[in-house]
Amino acid sequence: MSTYRSEVEAADALKKAYEQARAEIGKVIIGQDEVVKSVLLAIFSNGHCLLVGVPGLAKTLLVQTVARALDLNFNRIQFTPDLMPSDIIGSEILGEDRSFKFIHGPVFSNIILADEINRTPPKTQAALLEAMQEKAVTAAGVTYKLPQPFFVLATQNPIEQEGTYPLPEAQLDRFMFNIALTYPTFAEELQVVKNTTGTTVAEVHKVLNAEQIMFFQKLVRDIPVTDHVLEYAVKLVSKTRPQSEFATPQIKRLLTWGAGPRASQFLVLGAKCHAVISGKYSPDIEDVQAVAKAILRHRIVRSYQAEAEGLSADQIIEQLF
Known part of the structure; x- marks a missing residue:
């Protein structure tokens, strides 16, 4: 669908689209700038x-x-x-003509909010993670493509955590980002209350469509990466593995298991996507760290x-840098 004369022009268009989307979302979502940024980065990538935060954020x-x-x-x-797997992916029903037909479940959409995914048993979690x-999704031997x-x-x-079924590490690995939500600042909460207790409703304008998003997803993959940035990214992940030659004695002491190739x-x-929205045409080490x-x-x-x-995962990751 490209109407751009060069990849540089297309990259500039992605940066502009990101800024427009962030501005429109910012009309409704006060604060949480890093969360909005991460969600948009994930979509374009x-x-x-996986969003981790207390209720009401x-x-x-x-x-x-x-x-x-x-x-x-x-x-x-x-x-x-x-909740059963069929409640997510859909199921076959017997129609009036005595033939079976597949009724699409809620997973047939562009964006799915899986609210409190750890509240459902592994069988149902797996149905979504397979999708x-x-x-x-596959039902009765027939495969149906998702939008x-x-x-x-x-x-x-x-x-x-009472009555929950924590996601196993293999299933957590399916998520690109784990985004931590924190409470708003006093000023941000003041603005939230002001905006949501009156009669004014912010109007969010459409800035992109599905076809453009898929074009930008392909563009991100086409962004060139230098060898030293690739090596840095792979070495950073290798450092998290206690058995790796790159792991320091400190990391071997603090971690029992590291990240995989995904x-x-x-x-x-x-890093590619972060570079483009930052106005660059190729990622550097700072983009990987970001x-x-x-x-x-x-x-x-x-x-x-x-x-x-009392060391958090984030504090250990900082030591890797």
């Missing part, structure tokens, strides 16, 4: 996000607003202990020593 509103700004279809799935990986682009934003409450792939893709925490924090397993010392 064709990845999924506008996670649902954020996804709805992103969908409106990008002119994409949106569905919210509330995960509960009794995330394959971008398709493109397809983006999942799953939420978890970090406080209330982390290296996401680091490079995320996305590293969100990509690595859910892929490393801390040791008992690290937990006893």
Whole structure:
């Protein structure tokens, strides 16, 4: 669909589209700038996000607003202990003509909000995670392609863990970013209350469509990367593995398990996209570091020593730099 004369012009268009989308989302979502940035980075990199934060931090509103700004279809799935895979992907029913027909489930949408994904059993979690990986679902031996682009934003409450089914590491690895939401500042909360307790409703304008997003996703993959940046990204991931030749004695003491190759792939893709929205045409080491925490924090397993010392995953990742 390219109407751009060069990749440089297309990269400039992506940067402009990102800034416009961020401005439109900012009309509704006050503060949370880094969260909005990470969600848009993931969309343009064709990845999924896991959003970790306490209730009431506008996670649902954020996804709805992103969908409106990008002119994409949106569905919210509330995960509960009794949710079945067919409630997500759909099921076959017997029609009036005595033949079976497949009824699409809520996963057939561009953007899915999987609310409290750790509240449902592994069988149902796996149904969504398969759709995330394959971008398709299978029912009664027939494969159905999901609409493109397809983006999942799953939420978890970090406080209330009773009656939950934590995502295994292999399934966590499907998410490009693990985004941590924090409470707003006093000034931001004041603005939120002011904006949401009156009659004025912010109007969000559409700045992109599905075809343009898919074009920009391909553009991100076409961004060139120098060998030293590639090597830095792969070495950074290797440093998280206690058995690696690159792991320091400190890392061997603090981690029991490190990130896999998918982390290296996401680091490079995320760095490419971060470079473009920052006005550059090729990523450097700073771009890799800018996305590293969100990509690595859910892929490393801390040791008992690290937990006893109160070291967070982010603090350990900073030591890798």
